[in-house]
Amino acid sequence: MFLSVIIAVIMIFGAMWTIVTEDLFKAIVIFAIVSLSSxxxxxxxxxxxxxxxxxxxxxxxxxxxxxxTYKKVEEEKDER
Structure with a gap:
């Protein structure tokens, strides 16, 4: 029960952090953590x-x- 609450809190904060972060790579990593928590x-x-x-x-x-996809987008940015 207690472990479920901790994981749920991690998922909620991770989801919010994914939304508000400016760095796209950071958002991808946090999304992976939320998915693993799920x-x-x-x-x-x-x-x-x-x-x-x-x-x-x-x-x-x-x-x-x-x-x-992130790496492809970054390569396109570098070419421009």
Whole structure:
């Protein structure tokens, strides 16, 4: 119970920090932390299949795609 509250608070503050941060790379990393926290929350709710899916897709693939896109955008900025 107490661990669930701590993780929920981390997720809420992380989501707000993602919205207000100016640095895009920082926002991507914080988004990954929120997604990983969500995965842990699913595990605590005894839904391991959903937790594994969230960890693989939400934390892993989505973050990798965001970082790849971020690097492409930065390369485009450097060319201009």
């Amino acid at each position: 995965s842990i929350m699913f595990l605590l709710m005894q839904a391991p299949d959903v937790a594994i899916t969230e960890a693989a897709i939400g934390s892993g693939i989505t973050t990798a795609l965001f970082i790849f």
